[in-house]
Amino acid sequence: MSDIARPDKGSVAINADECKGCGLCVISCALGVLRQSDSLNRFGYHPAVYAGHGCNGCGLCFYACPEPGAIAVYKRAAAPRATQPELVAA
Amino acid sequence: MSEFDILHQRAKCFYDSFERKAELQHQTHYCPGCGHGIAHKLIAQAIDELGIQDRTILVSPVGCSVFAYYYFDVGNVQVAHGRAPAVATAMKRALPHGVVLSYQGDGDLAAIGTAEILHAANRGEPITVFFLNNAIYGMTGGQMAPTTPLGEKTTTTPFGRNPWTEGYPLHVSEVLSSLEAPVYIERVALGNNKMIQQAAKAVRKAIANQVQGLGFSLVEILSPCPTIWKMEPADAQKWVREELTKVYPLGVFRDKTKEAQPRPAPVPAPSLDELPKIFSAKEGRPPALAPAAPCRRTVDLRVKVAGFGGQGVLMLGQVLAEAGLDAGLEVSWLPSYGPEMRSGTSHCHVRLSNHEIDSPLVSRPNVLMAMNEPSLRKFLPAVEPGGWIFYNGTSLPEGAMRTDVTFIVQPFIALADRIGDTRAGNMVMLGAMLEATGLLESEWVASALARLSKSERWLDLNRRAIEFGREVIHREVSI
Numbered sequence: 331m332s333d334i335a336r337p338d339k340g341s342v343a344i345n346a347d348e349c350k351g352c353g354l355c356v357i358s359c360a361l362g363v364l365r366q367s368d369s370l371n372r373f374g375y376h377p378a379v380y381a382g383h384g385c386n387g388c389g390l391c392f393y394a395c396p397e398p399g400a401i402a403v404y405k406r407a408a409a410p411r412a413t414q415p416e417l418v419a420a
Numbered sequence: 421m422s423e424f425d426i427l428h429q430r431a432k433c434f435y436d437s438f439e440r441k442a443e444l445q446h447q448t449h450y451c452p453g454c455g456h457g458i459a460h461k462l463i464a465q466a467i468d469e470l471g472i473q474d475r476t477i478l479v480s481p482v483g484c485s486v487f488a489y490y491y492f493d494v495g496n497v498q499v500a501h502g503r504a505p506a507v508a509t510a511m512k513r514a515l516p517h518g519v520v521l522s523y524q525g526d527g528d529l530a531a532i533g534t535a536e537i538l539h540a541a542n543r544g545e546p547i548t549v550f551f552l553n554n555a556i557y558g559m560t561g562g563q564m565a566p567t568t569p570l571g572e573k574t575t576t577t578p579f580g581r582n583p584w585t586e587g588y589p590l591h592v593s594e595v596l597s598s599l600e601a602p603v604y605i606e607r608v609a610l611g612n613n614k615m616i617q618q619a620a621k622a623v624r625k626a627i628a629n630q631v632q633g634l635g636f637s638l639v640e641i642l643s644p645c646p647t648i649w650k651m652e653p654a655d656a657q658k659w660v661r662e663e664l665t666k667v668y669p670l671g672v673f674r675d676k677t678k679e680a681q682p683r684p685a686p687v688p689a690p691s692l693d694e695l696p697k698i699f700s701a702k703e704g705r706p707p708a709l710a711p712a713a714p715c716r717r718t719v720d721l722r723v724k725v726a727g728f729g730g731q732g733v734l735m736l737g738q739v740l741a742e743a744g745l746d747a748g749l750e751v752s753w754l755p756s757y758g759p760e761m762r763s764g765t766s767h768c769h770v771r772l773s774n775h776e777i778d779s780p781l782v783s784r785p786n787v788l789m790a791m792n793e794p795s796l797r798k799f800l801p802a803v804e805p806g807g808w809i810f811y812n813g814t815s816l817p818e819g820a821m822r823t824d825v826t827f828i829v830q831p832f833i834a835l836a837d838r839i840g841d842t843r844a845g846n847m848v849m850l851g852a853m854l855e856a857t858g859l860l861e862s863e864w865v866a867s868a869l870a871r872l873s874k875s876e877r878w879l880d881l882n883r884r885a886i887e888f889g890r891e892v893i894h895r896e897v898s899i
């Protein structure tokens with residue numbers, strides 16, 4: 331995926347507790363940085379997870395997802411700082 | 421995350437938590453992969469962007485989206501199946517500044533609610549309609565909808581939808597686009613990223629139109645229902661994209677957004693004070709004499725007035741009932757007539773009593789006022805023994821006889837001709853009835869007459885007719 335030396339343009343956060351594991355976000359992401367977890371969330375769904383890097387902040391996964399708050403998409407701030415942000419998969 | 425700005429997140433106009441369920445208060449009640457959730461998000465985002473949360477009213481339908489009001493923190497009503505456009509019309513007229521959104525499934529809008537959507541669109545109501553077309557009844561478990569594609573198996577078309585028995589898929593957007601009034605109609609789909617982006621634009625535009633005061637806007641959204649279609653969410657999305665769009669081509673069917681003028685503000689309803697004038701009623705009520713001289717007699721009058729339409733049967737009953745009001749009695753007046761304005765049969769039930777009236781129906785009259793022979797024959801058997809029968813004729817017709825009642829037989833209509841107008845025959849008969857029964861004072865009748873007569877000329881004629889009827893009793897009581 332993306333070169334770790336070059337900072338990502340975007341990021342995505344998935345709230346595993348609000349995800350119903352439908353997988354629509356996974357197929358919406360052209361960069362393939364989303365997948366469904368092998369493990370289950372506490373409601374019995376395989377939640378989507380972010381690979382942790384490679385997102386360009388296009389936002390398409392947000393629109394594909396039927397749940398109001400399962401996905402949030404971020405884009406790099408206008409004046410990026412030097413350090414790579416800490417990205418956590420849900 | 422300090423390196424990053426939020427680009428997309430939960431819309432502000434969603435409630436923080438969804439109280440419907442004890443658990444899972446951050447999830448919707450929709451199945452995984454359901455298009456309703458996506459459509460909700462598109463609408464919520466448009467509301468946020470347009471800054472109209474505090475003046476938006478969402479009308480939730482019956483169907484899987486019946487609980488939409490648990491999600492949107494806006495004004496909410498949930499209405500009977502299919503009626504959302506009618507309720508939205510009322511909302512918009514009552515609150516013109518409100519932004520009224522009708523959200524409906526295809527069973528709701530295209531089956532039971534066909535009349536409401538058609539007429540709301542035809543009136544060009546300045547509302548916004550979101551029409552979620554998933555080609556099936558979701559909530560009730562998969563019955564055929566008018567929008568179900570041909571050949572599709574559903575619980576009600578187990579061998580596939582057959583056009584000979586179930587007709588063809590209903591193209592709502594096309595049908596509504598044949599109307600003059602709508603401003604904007606577009607069909608979009610939730611079939612892939614690109615389609616969803618287009619849907620987002622359409623949703624926003626349909627709401628923005630209303631904010632600008634333009635007329636009727638509708639977005640039909642082809643939407644996946646993985647559960648009832650028995651597909652994985654990804655396959656359901658594909659089916660929307662590849663199959664449903666073949667039956668329902670996407671596109672803009674109507675767009676008069678550019679040339680449409682903002683609709684004129686609704687004319688405010690007249691004030692209460694103006695109503696008497698509008699209905700050409702007389703200003704104020706003539707002072708009722710009732711308080712001065714209330715009726716002290718025991719009254720239990722059950723009157724059936726019957727005749728042809730146009731003979732003044734209903735008016736006769738009304739004068740009687742209103743005179744009863746002035747006498748301080750309990751009264752009821754119940755008209756009953758066929759669809760004809762003239763010459764059909766017509767009758768009314770009138771009750772006057774010292775006691776509360778249980779039913780306004782008079783099935784056992786103690787006074788029958790029959791303006792013609794069929795009415796006499798029809799109601800004669802029902803009259804209580806000891807009752808009165810007033811009949812408009814020169815003699816009783818053959819076989820219409822009873823010995824346990826009092827008959828007053830006069831050609832009332834012909835008599836009215838003598839005072840100048842056959843149309844006052846009803847009042848001549850009323851005068852005779854009042855005089856014979858002696859139950860109501862002349863003043864009570866006079867004030868009722870003053871309220872009910874449609875002009876001075878009629879008032880004069882009616883007064884004279886009643887007087888004449890009273891005299892008739894004394895001069896020539898027959899039989």
Ligand SMILES: Cc1ncc(C[n+]2csc(CCOP(=O)(O)OP(=O)(O)O)c2C)c(N)n1
Binds near residue numbers: 483485526528532557
């Ligand atoms: C007057 C009335 N008739 C019938 C029903 C039963 N009913 C509930 S939902 C529904 C159809 C819903 O289908 P649709 O509008 O397509 O919504 P979906 O559930 O697919 O989102 C029906 C017929 C009802 N609730 N009320």
Ligand code: SF4
Binds near residue numbers: 361364384386387391
């Ligand atoms: S924002 Fe775009 S790139 Fe990032 S995860 Fe979502 S779809 Fe993929």
Ligand code: SF4
Binds near residue numbers: 349352453
């Ligand atoms: S689209 Fe939403 S609900 Fe579906 S798997 Fe992705 S995050 Fe979960």
Ligand code: SF4
Binds near residue numbers: 450456484559645
């Ligand atoms: S039955 Fe269909 S329309 Fe209803 S919530 Fe489930 S997926 Fe959505």
